[in-house]
Amino acid sequence: MSDDDSGVHVGDPGVPAGDPAAQAGDSGVHVGGDAYGGVRLAQRRTKRARSSVRAVLVTGALSSVVLLGSGVLWFLSTYAAGQIKRVDAGTVVSDARGALNILLVGVDKRDDLSRKQQNQLHLGREVGQRSDTMMVIHLSEDHSKITVVSLPRDSWVDIPGKGTHKINSAYSLGGAPLAVRTVHNATGLDINHYIEVNVLGFINVVDAIGGVSVCTPVAINDLHTKFQLQPGTYELDGIKALFYARTRATARSDLDRIDRQQQVISALLQRALSGGTLANPAKLAALAGSTLKTLTVDDALAKDVLGLAGQLKDVSTDDVTFATVPIANVDYKAPTGESAVLWDKAAARDLFKRIAADDPLVKPVPATKSATPAPSATPSSSSSSSSSDALTVPPSRIAVRVVNGTAVNGLGARTKADLVRAGFQVPSAPGDTRPRDHVDTTVRYPAGREDSARTVAAAIPGAELREADVPGIEVIVGTKYTGVKKVTVKVAPSATPSAATPTSTAAAKTATQNICKK
CATH class of the missing domain: 3.30.70 (Alpha-Beta Plaits)
Structure with a gap:
């Protein structure tokens, strides 16, 4: 939220979140209706930020095209460093041009939300922060390939100094530093950077990029959030994408949710790359302006977050691979009585060794x-x-x-x-x-x-x-129709396994394979 307005404004549900005219005279969080009776939230720029952007653009217009581009990028880097939140996450300093491992944590943060927002987003009113999503993002040595591994939130692991718990407890027990140590111990990977995004940040990213296209092979009927979808393909805005990515109201619960989260990220990446967002200073500025304040990153990344984004501008969806940690037991009963998930330790160890060695998880098809x-x-x-x-x-x-x-x-x-x-x-x-x-x-x-x-x-x-x-x-x-027979597909990375089937191997797929085909 902006410094001069921490309230919630009820707005016109017909105004697009990315409409510059709708944002021209408002700050804070804008709440409007959507087709599901939910809300649309969009970050408003402060007057100071708008005037700064205008000043940079006017000055740049008087320069050459080269100076304009470099001036905007310089401003963005400086602006980003001042807006983004920082945390000492205990990450391992590494050469920014070499291989990198980034821990992405989605937090179910609600302390700074009004009661109305909590009700509209169906987040409840508990005080505190909980880790809802954990992903390890590996950038290859030359930054030409990206591997994203989802860590099931119910993974039963050792949390340093706290005993064995579900992996999402690490954040609530010790914040970013303990989450980083826990993931390092579980995967064997050095974590070089840390990125934390809350629910408002997720909504803002989706809306800033123009929404996402998703497809569900099964019906979704979430009684808690009242979010419903029949099988098919849909265009979702930030609020509906949040419900889609958070719901566990399908057969495989969190494992299905991981599939949906990977699908949403693939769709966001495809939308950003096809629109040239990462390579276009103006589009990058719009995205940065709507999301920076909702992110928390480690100190080193805060200094050059947009520089890292710029290095990835030539990455395609074929270069991004998604995987989930191999599972040995999807319904483990912990000593505490909780239902948890046990990793296949040998297969998981092999997976992370391959990732560290930049060994592709998806082999190119001849x-x-x-x-x-x-x-x-x-x-x-x-x-x-x-x-x-x-x-x-x-x-x-x-x-x-x-x-x-x-x-x-x-x-x-x-x-x-x-x-x-x-x-x-x-x-x-x-x-x-x-x-x-x-x-x-x-x-x-x-x-x-x-x-x-x-x-x-x-x-x-x-x-x-x-x-x-x-x-x-x-x-x-036609009149020759005689019926339909069942067919067998040998390898279907995007298929949904049955509810009771553990995944003893790391089934990987590229972002291209993950994107819905209309």
Whole structure:
């Protein structure tokens, strides 16, 4: 919040969070409505910050383009150092140009929120701070690759000087320094930097970047927050993205939440990179202005947080890998009676050794395997063995629209039911073609969705694949339709494991694989 206003303002729900005009004359936290009856929160710049930015831009406009760019970056670095909170986290000093390990902690901080905000965000009213999310971010030696490892919050580990507890207790028992020591002991990695973000910071980052696109393969019905989503793909603003990333109201609880958090981060990264945010001083300034005050970092990082961001401007989503610590027991009963999670110690040790050695967790796919024949009008299920070998996306990750292309009444509804039984998502009611004269069943898909379309076509005997100008996967049912068979996907990094299945190996996927395909 700004220095001159710590209150909460009820605002127009129709005003976008990133609208400069809406921010021109206000400071503090702006609260407005959203489609879920929640709130939209956006950090307002102080008058002093606005005048400083204007002064820099006016001065820079009188200079050459080169001087303008360097002047803005210099101002941003100076501004960042003055705005960001610092903490002595006990991190290990390292060469900023070498390999780095960063501990990212999301805190469930509520002390400085008003009662109204706590109620609207469903955070409760307990005093204190709790660690809700922990991730280790590894930057390779040349900073060309990033690996993000999620540490389940219920991991049962040794906390130095405190005995064994869930890993998220380290922060509440000893703040940033104890969290850093605990993660170092558990992973064997030296932690070079520490970044802490609270719930308002998360909301501001999402809104500053323009929202995120997410997809859920299962329904979400969180009775606590009243947040609900049916299977499908959605554009979420900061508040709804917070609910999406925090909810545990699915079968695998925290492990499902980790998948959603990794998906949200991938979407944020993709949005930032596609919009050139990290390489554009003006866009970087807007992002920094809305988020800096909500971050707490170690002393060394505070001096050059934007410099580190600048080093990553050429990283693509293919260069970012996500993994979760391998689990031996997902329902461990601790001596205290708590339900916790036990790591597979041997597999976890191997994972962190590979990370420290910059060994890629996701191997590049050879060009010969990625090449596929032209899919147009090609029967995909005429050879079930070869078709199954090519499948990479499981039915649970694919949303399908059904269109009845025949004069047979009810065929669309029957096809929808068949697809749902085979594990596909069919969120909308079937439609009809004009004219209704289709003989063959056709699976139509937009560019870039061939992998998902192959899975659908493999499940429908005799179906043809065809790329088309459609918004998503579409099945046009013909008179030759005979039903849907279940298909098996051998390797599906983005699939959701069953609730009781431990992950004894570190299944990794890139941010590109994590991004929802519309």
